[in-house]
Amino acid sequence: MKYEAVIGLEIHVELNTPTKLFCDCPNRPGDAPNVNICPICLWLPGALPRLSQEVLEKAVIACLALNCTIEPESAFDQKVYYYPDLPKGFQLSQHHKPLARNGYLDILVDSRNPRRLGIHHIHLEEDVAKLLHETEDRTPISLVDFNRAGAPLIEIVTEPDMRNPIEAMEFLKVLRTQIRYTGASECSLEKGSMRVDANISIRPQGSSLLNTKVEVKNMNSIQHVGDAIAYEIKRQAECLEKNEPVVLHTRLWDCEKQVTCAMRGKFSGPCVPDPAVPRIVIDDDWLALRKAKLPEMPIQKGERFIASYGLNRDEALIMSQDRELSEFFEKAVRDYLQPRKAANWIAAHLIPALKDQGKSISEIPLTPERFQALLCMQDQDEINANAAREVLLRMLAEDKNPEKIVEERGFRQVSDTDALETIVNRILTDNPSGIQDYKSGNMKVLGFFIGQAMKATQGKANPKVLNELFIKKL
C-alpha cells in the first residue's frame, strides 16, 4: 500500500529579550550557573510574577511576522508536573488562551505547487531550569542551574499540513528567516535558541484520516529534522506492514545511529488557569503601534528588489534572505549603476566567504561603501576581476578601504600598452610553434598566450589590452 505522511511541528523559539519573562533577571542562560536568578524566577515564597512588556512586544512582533492574528485577550495557565527543572511544580504557559492564532507561511519546494502551511496558534511560555547529572565519588548527583528558568519562549504549533520531510525543512527555513528579520531570535537549532518537535503519523495515500501520531524530539539541525521525519515515516510504514499498531509516544532522534528510539509515553498534565498572572489584554492602538514596528519582510523586500534594482527572482531571493545582508546590499547599490553586478558579487563571492569563516556581515570590517568602491575600481579597469576578488577577501579581515589594499598589494591593473608590448613580444618570440598554430586557424592558442602574459604580470595586466595587442601582433 502507498502511504502518505501527516506532519505537524511544535517549535520552541527562545526570544532574545534582555530580561526573563516574569522578572528583571538577565536572559543569559549560558552564564556561570545560578547567577541570573532572583526570588521571582526561583519562585521563592511571597514572590509575585511580573510579565515583561518587552517580552510581550517581541512575541507579538514575531507572531505578526508569521501572519498570525493576535488575540485581544490571552492568559497563562499552569502546566502541572513535578520535576526538578521546575521551581514551582508547574510551568506557566498559555494553554486555553494563546497569544496568537491562525498564522501561515508560504513555501515553494516545487515551483508548480506553491504551498501555504498553516500555524494553529502561538503561545508564550517560560523555559525551565537546566539539569546536570554528574557523579561525585561514584555517587550519582543531579545539579540544577536556574539561569534558564523563566527565560521567554514562544511555542509555534503548526497545523498538520506537511506531507514530507522536505516541506518540514523548508517550513523551518522560512520560519527562521521571518523571525530573524524581526530581530526577536536567532532561531538556531544548533545553539538551542530553536527546538523542534515533530509529530508524525501516516495514512493510506489520499485518505483524510488522522492516525495515532508519534512525537520525535532531539534534532539539532534542520537537516536532522528532515532525517528524523524520513526515518520515522519509514518505521511507521514498516509497523503497519507488519500489523503492529502505532502507539502514542515520544521518540528521541539519535543522529549517530540515524534512528529514533522510544523514550516515554507522551506526557500530558492538567493545565489550570493561573490566578496570579493577570490576563494579557491587547487593544487596537497598542497593536497598531507594534504592527508599525514590523520591518519589511523578505518576500516584500524581494519584490521591491526586482522592481527597483532589476534583479531576477533568484537574485532577489538571495539578497532578501538575511536582513543584515539585504540592508548591506541596499547600501552598497546606493548611487551605483550596476545593482545586478553587486548582487552577483555578493552571492558569488561575499556569501561563500562569510560562510567559510562562519561569520555574519555585521561581524566583519567590510562596509557597503567600501564594497561599492571596490566594484567601481573594477568597473573603471583599475583592477581586474581576479584582483577584485582578492581585495574583497582581504576586506573581510582588514579594516582598510580597497584603494589602500590595492596599493599595498600592487594589485593595480597594468593597462600601459608600452609595458605590456614588451611582454607580448617576449612571449611570441618564445613560442614560434604557437604562432604557427594560430595562423593555421587554432584560435585557442590566443587564450594560452594571454594566460602566459597574465602569469608574467602576476595577474595585474588588463586582459582586454592584452587581447588587442596579441591580435595586432599576430
Place this chain on the structure above:
Amino acid sequence: MNSNIFSFSAEFGTEAGQGGLRVAIQPNMSCRGWPANAGSKALENFIALEDATVIRLLRQAGARIAGSTHMSELGFGLIRNTGSQAVSENLADVALITDNMGEARIAAARAGLPGFKPSYGIVSRLGLIGLIPSMECWGILARKVSDIKSTMAAICVRDEQDFSMTGNTLPDFTISRPFNETLRVIGVAEGYENNLTKAESVSWEKALSALEQAGFKIEKIRLTDAALFSSVHNVIGAVEASSSAGKYDGVRYGHRASNAGNWNEMYLKSRGESFGTLMKAYLFQGAYFQFKNYVAFENACRIRGRLLDETMRAFSQVNWMASLTIRENRDACKASNITDIYKAFSFTAPANITGLPALQVPGIALCGNMDLGLQITGPPLSDRELLAFGAYLGPEKQGGSAK
C-alpha cells in the same frame, strides 16, 4: 516575649516609630530576617529575604511590628492561630491574619472584636506567602475600627510589583468623613434564616432589629446559587492551593527528606513529611480536581462567575449585604477536617470568592452572652465607607441598645 502568643518577636527598641500602632503579624508575612515558615514544616527554617510591601508601608507610617504570632499551616483555617490573643492581651493594637476564607473576621468575632477583609486587589500581596492567590488577602483584626482604618490608610497603596492589584482608583482612607447616612438599605439573602440554629436565629433577629431601630431598611435579595458558595470555594481553593504548594519540594529550601534514593522519592518523602494531615487532604483534593476531575473545576469557575454576577446585581438594589459572621456550634479554631472547616467558614467564604470588602462588627448579633458577629459586605472598593459604617454601628453608638 509571650511565646504562647508570639512565635518570634523583635525587641521593641529596634523598631522605629515609637508610639505608633503595634502590629502583630504571622510567619507567612515576609519581614526581612524574621522566620517565615508559614506555620509549615515545608518552610522549615526559611527566613524572609525581603520585607513584604505591607510591612514596609506600615513602618513608613510609623507602625511597629510587635511580633509574629502562631498560625495554622499555610494560613488555612484558624488552628493554633494566636492573632486575636495578641490584640486581646494588649501585646498589639492590630493583628494581621491572612484571610483565605474568613480567618481574620472569624478570629475577630470569636474575640468580640472588629475584623476586616479589604477588597481584592487594593493591598499588595508581594511578600505574603499565600495559598489561594485569587482569594487571599491581608485581613485585619483590631480593638477599634479606627485602628483598622489607620492600618488601611498605611497599606492601601499602589505597588507596581503586584500586577494583580486593581487598575481602578484605590479607596482613600486618609479622608475622615463620617458615615454617609443615605446608605441605608441592607440586603439579606432570601432564605438565609432557614438554615440557622435556634441560637443563631435569636442573634440574627436581634441584629436585624437593632439595624431597623437605627433606621436601616432590610431587603430580601434573591441569590439562586448561594448554597454553592462553600463548594465553589472548596474546589477552586483546593486547586489553587495545590498549585501554590507545588513549590514546596525541598529542592531550594524547607524540609528535605534525608534518605531518598532518587529525586522522585525525595519529592514524595519530603512532601509527605512536610505537610500536616489537614493540608495534605486539601492538596490531595486539589490534585484530584486537576488530574482526575477537571470538569468539576471548570464548573466551579463558571459558577463563581455567576455568583459574582448575582452579587453585583444585588448591589444595584441595596447598599450593603448582611449576615452573621460565625456559626454557633462550629468552632473554627478546632475544625480539623475540610468538611468542618467549610461549615465553620460558610458565612465568611463568599466575600473571598467575590473579592468584596467585608467587616465583622461585634456587639450586635447577640444571643445571651454569645456574640456571633454581624458581617457587613459592601460593593467593590467601598472599603472606606464600609469602615465608616462599622464605626457608626460600633459599641459607642449601638452599645446601649444591643447589650
